[in-house]
Amino acid sequence: MKSKIVVINGHPDSQSFCTALSEAYAEGASASVNRVETRTIDLSKLDxxxxxxxxxxxxxxxxxxxxxxxxxxxxxxxxxxxYPTWWGAMPAILKGFVDRVFLPGFAFKYRENSSLWDKLLKGKSAHLIVTMDTPSWYNRWIYRRAGHNVMKRNILQFCGITPVRVTEIGPVKPSSPELRAKWLNKVKALGSKLA
Incomplete structure (x- = not known):
């Protein structure tokens, strides 16, 4: 049975480093010796x-x-x-995509006369590849990974998607071309391992 992977690029700029990372992941998954089908959603191209x-x-x-x-x-x-971390969280285009796509009846369903809900996306897993300019230690100890937690717990796990892994890439802004090439290879390898 084939694995089916959707790579969602949540950066509004199609020329961004996130686009390159998305393409690297998809390339790694497609080149895997395992049976895998890969599709992409590039939010910068959606209307x-x-x-x-x-x-x-x-x-x-x-x-x-x-x-x-x-x-x-x-x-x-x-x-x-x-996607990138901006102001501690995902960019507006990705939040808007989540608001519009992960709707009741599609991603979850509240139970009648109850505070509980049904998780309609059970059986799926996810991986967040998040670029940052904040050092990883600072994001962890000072910000408490607030943006990651919203995406992981409040959105994906709320809808039944588990496990959700997180890979941080950064700080991106001061990085050299050589370091960016290493990150691209790392993400490509992540794609080939999962697939």
Whole structure:
């Protein structure tokens, strides 16, 4: 049976280092000796309204790109999110994507007359590949990995996706071309190992 992987590039700039990391992961997974199918979702190329304008009070119709994204997420066994940390969390485009795609009835469902919910994306795993300019130790001990925890616990695990691994890449801003090449090779190897 083939593994089915969807790599989601959550950076709004198609020329970003996150794009290169996304491509490296997909390349590593596709080149694996294991049976694997890889698809990608590049948020910089999607056309959708970022805001869930009415919350859950009124339905906001999904654009064609988001309907296709839901199909790919349903199809996948494993989701890989590649994105930068800005102001301690994911960029607005990725938060908007989550708000619009991980909807009740698709990702979770509240139980009637209960504070409990059903996790509709069970059976999937995820890997977060997160670039940062903050040193890893500072993110861990001072910020308590707040952005990672939101994505891992409050979003993905809330919907039943587990386990969720996190790989930090950085600090990116002062990095040399040689260090970036090492990071690309590391992410490519992660893709080939998982696949």
């Amino acid at each position: 959708f309204e970022l805001n869930l304008k009415y919350g859950y009070r009124q339905r906001t119709e999904l654009e064609k790109d988001l309907i296709e994204a839901q199909k790919l997420i349903s199809w996948a066994d494993h989701l890989v999110f590649v």
